[in-house]
Ligand SMILES: NC(=O)C1=CN([C@@H]2O[C@H](COP(=O)(O)OP(=O)(O)OC[C@H]3O[C@@H](n4cnc5c(N)ncnc54)[C@H](O)[C@@H]3O)[C@@H](O)[C@H]2O)[C@@H](O)CC1
């Protein structure tokens with residue numbers, strides 16, 4: 001499991017380790033600085049060849065302390081190092097001050113005001129500078145800054161080396177470590193070296209664009225003891241990772257009904273493509289049977305296009321309710337191409353809330369807890385009255401909004417997320433998705449290159465299509481319909497909503513990456529066999 005931490009969680013782990021006596025803050029700072037230098041040489045081995053010139057920008061906290069360590073180690077390596085401190089040396093925290101003093105035994109520090117009244121630009125031209133080290137702010141950033149950014153921009157611009165590299169210590173300064181949002185401005189890095197665990201901000205929002213590349217440096221912090229972990233496990237956000245092959249394999253002694261029967265509800269004639277995409281995805285991911293549900297007038301369109309996928313007729317809500325008396329139909333998908341009017345009629349039935357409220361029938365006493373994925377029109381249909389939808393949702397539901405749909409159901413949360421952040425930690429997509437899941441009472445998958453998945457308990461994860469998992473060709477019409485189909489198929493196969501959402505999202509990105517440029521939505525389900533084979537080959541061999 002790759003855990004992602006908030007700044008507060010990181011501080012808690014560090015404090016617990018120091019209080020336990022297993023390590024000192026000074027030792028942690030030394031390991032952090034050393035880790036940055038090692039990462040620099042590993043990433044840019046040409047810098048090992050000769051001595052170079054570095055500019056190290058240090059801030060008023062421990063991030064600056066790490067910067068002084070880096071300066072010292074580079075100097076010991078034979079480099080020429082120019083150090084700038086933005087802040088008052090006498091106000092540095094103790095460990096940072098100790099490293100400031102150690103550096104002062106080796107070299108000069110140009111001290112600058114952190115909030116300058118005017119531009120301080122006299123001595124930043126460092127001819128021949130090969131490396132800029134950003135040790136201004138890390139997890140302690142609380143407000144926007146300007147002065148050091150101007151200095152950085154000048155250091156970069158004034159370097160006569162066009163290939164000057166920028167390494168950020170922990171986080172690029174200006175980036176909020178909890179949200180990946182930028183407080184006014186940020187120092188874009190080519191590489192960010194972070195400690196113990198990556199932070200949420202490395203994967204959310206603007207984080208991946210500002211961090212360059214993430215390198216994780218082990219500074220020897222042990223996980224908390226089982227009885228009293230420094231951070232409660234439930235509060236830790238996970239990065240969605242490669243699923244176990246066993247979770248997706250089919251057993252030799254099982255039959256098709258062992259893998260569930262998924263129903264995908266479709267819309268009026270001419271709009272059925274989205275439902276067919278979702279259906280194909282559900283079948284490829286391994287649902288035993290998949291049917292598209294449509295009205296009489298739509299049968300011909302679907303019949304012309306579908307083969308292994310079956311067609312079931314249901315003209316209206318009452319007919320759907322009758323169809324759903326068959327409990328083998330264990331997972332439903334509503335939304336892709338459904339149309340908002342039809343969604344308003346059918347969603348209550350799909351959710352086991354009895355006939356549509358307009359008919360005035362009482363809600364059934366114990367509605368079947370069938371798995372239900374609601375996407376697209378099934379979400380937009382409740383834009384005027386989200387609470388009506390939330391009242392019907394249950395724990396086997398998954399909502400898969402993109403940012404626009406999220407804003408329709410949770411306008412207040414979207415507003416907070418869209419507001420320009422003025423202080424750190426800023427409200428994050430994880431915060432918004434967790435709040436949304438608690439309000440809706442079900443699993444929410446909030447789409448994007450930084451897809452966030454959360455369930456009402458607060459468990460949350462990020463499926464990042466960034467860094468070495470970038471999948472920009474997923475930005476294509478219908479790819480969301482395929483994702484809804486993947487999740488529905490996995491629910492039909494018996495996964496929990498959270499596991500289905502995470503696994504579906506991971507496979508979605510993997511299929512896009514397996515296909516590469518030129519991808520359109522139809523291509524995604526067709527990559528599943530290859531992706532599953534790769535998972536099988538990656539799995540440890542076992543007797544089957
Ligand atoms: N937590 C840990 O376990 C470790 C932390 N280390 C380093 O320590 C960093 C965190 O140190 P700190 O908590 O001291 O935080 P920072 O060094 O990120 O900066 C915080 C300081 O800057 C001030 N500040 C924040 N935003 C400002 C702004 N816009 N303008 C002016 N001042 C501003 C704060 O009031 C505080 O004094 C990490 O990012 C990492 O680099 C490492 O030494 C290794 C171990």
Ligand SMILES: Nc1ncnc2c1ncn2[C@@H]1O[C@H](COP(=O)(O)OP(=O)(O)O)[C@@H](O)[C@H]1O
Nearest residue numbers: 402447448449465471474475477478479480481
């Ligand atoms: N730049 C991107 N990188 C990675 N994934 C992306 C990107 N843009 C969109 N996606 C993914 O593609 C899908 C698009 O879904 P959606 O917006 O609902 O599209 P549609 O309604 O056309 O099906 C989502 O899963 C989203 O996370």
Ligand SMILES: [K+]
Nearest residue numbers: 134137169171
């Ligand atoms: K930094």
